[in-house]
Amino acid sequence: MNRNNSSARVFALAMAGGFLLFDGCALKMGKQPRQEIAPLYSARSPEFQQAAGSLLGPNFVSGNAITTLVNGNQIFPAMLGAIRSAKRSISLETYVFEDGEIARQLTEALAERAQAGVKVNAILDAQGTQKMGRQNLERLRNAGVEVAKYHSALWPDPRRYNNRTHRKLLIIDGKIGFVGGVGIADLWTGNADSPQHWRDNHYRVTGPVVAQLQATFATSWLKTRGQVLHGADYFPPLAPTGPYLAQAIRSGVHNENLDLMYLLGIASAQKTLRIENPYFLPDDLMRKELAEAAKRGVKVEVVVPGKRIDQKLARLASRRHWPELIRAGVRIFEYEPTMVHVKLMIVDDIFVSVGSGNFDNRSIRLNDEANLDVLNRSFAAQQTHLFETDKRRSRQVTLDKAGGLNFANPMQQTAGLVAPQL
Incomplete structure (x- = not known):
């Protein structure tokens, strides 16, 4: 055995062991789905809507309008405009808040509204906001913004440090909501036209489903501050504003809503299943469901980041399982221009x-997440157009490429070991 390879393998395994020792302590101890969900009905059927409403929390509600915002050039002006229009309340929950031009603009907009008497509540993840900058935090607090840091210390329970709020929520006056994958950092600005500017979508929402987004924020506020947000400032009457049927689901350490939603969506697919996600590491059951969908004739396509990804280990761990998916008929594409951070599933x-x-x-078992589910052909067509545009800027991974991965490589082994924790 080559001594260098042997030493590298020992180092890789030691890395994985240490990672698992700390990271594994925060994994859920409760029950997770262990068996396939039988494909009993299609996503077009009333049974699907009923099942999703019953299993995932709030029911679908009608009368919503949803605007898709593509990349920072559309996203941040819409968010800043909504903040500046606030009259009664602003609720912000985010993982990334990194000092820079857009962070300073957002800070100033929130501070100005707080000084004008608007109730401004912000939940900032302690880990994701380490680069926020003291001046931004002090500006918010001095202006009267109620800031809650999410899980800011290891003590008294180190396990909770691994539970992050990964939600990206902004709710204005309880009437306008924003949800998606965008954090507050300059790398999300621009139009994804260089490796320094990421590709992402965000969504502006009005209508009755905004109350569900506000309720998701309210659960986080209760968790971090012990305070109940209620009343018309946060939950005003909401009239229909559009044609979309939607539900807002929340997932965290005490429920499996995100896992169930993905499994239910995959099981219900009969013709097409499109997934775009920056960190595509499905577990054994999810991979089995994806493979079974492809084998029963569903066109399964997945768009993921290529070499321009911020988490190299996640890409290594993901690629380790691609051959089995490709053999089953799943088509995988790597987006090439820049980091793609879109989180999207279309069934x-x-x-x-x-x-x-x-x-x-x-996301499924450690973090707090927030997703918006929509049942509407027009909205699905809009998202499919964006998906297909990204796919055209991607390279399809063929079996000979995927099969050529060196599984004896120490880093490949490490990636495989830590994949369940990523």
Whole structure:
């Protein structure tokens, strides 16, 4: 045995062991789905809507309008405009808040509204906002913004540090909501036209489903501050504003909503299943469901980041399982221009899920997530157009390429070992 390879393998395994020792302590101890969900009905059927409403929390509600915002050039002006229009309340929950031009603009907009008497509540993940900058935090607090840091210390329970809020929520006056995958950082600005500017979608929402988004934020506020947000400032009457049927689902350490939603969507697919996600690390059951969908004739396509990804280990771990999926008929594409951070699932051109949830164990079992599910052909067509545009800028991974991965490589082994924790 080559001594260098042997030493590298020992180092890789030690890395994985240490990672698992700390990271594994936060994994859920409760029950997770262990068996396939039988494909009993399609996403077009009333049974699907009933099952999704019953299993995932709130029921679908009608009368919503949803605007798709593509990349920072559309996303941040819409968010800043909504903040500046606030009259009664602003609720912000985010994972990434990194000092820079857009962070300073958002900070100033929130501070100005708080000084004008608007109730501004912000939940900032302690890990994701380490680069926020003291001046931004002090500006918010001095202006009267109620800031809650999510799980800011290891003590008294180190396991909770691994539970992050990964939600990206902004609710204005309880009437306008924003949900998606975008954090507050300059790398999300622009139009994804260079490797320094990421590709992402975000969504502006009005109508009755905004109350469900506000309720998701309210659960986080109760968890971090012990305060109940209620009353018309946060939950005003909401009239219909559009044609979309939608539900807002939340997932965290105490429920499996994200896992169930993905499994239910895959099981209900009869013709097409499109997935776009930056961290595509499905577990054994999810991979089995995807393979079974492809084998029963569903056109399964997945768009993921290529070499321009911020988490190299996640890409290594993901690629380790691609040959089995490709052999089953799943088509995988790597987006090439820049980092793609879109989180999107489209089932049979009618059911769409967007939000903060990744296709990995961290999102499914460790983090707090928020997704918006929509049952509407027109909305699905819009998202399919964006998906196909991204797919055209991607390279399909063929079996000879995927099969050529070196599984004896120490880093490949490490990636495989830590994949359940990513």
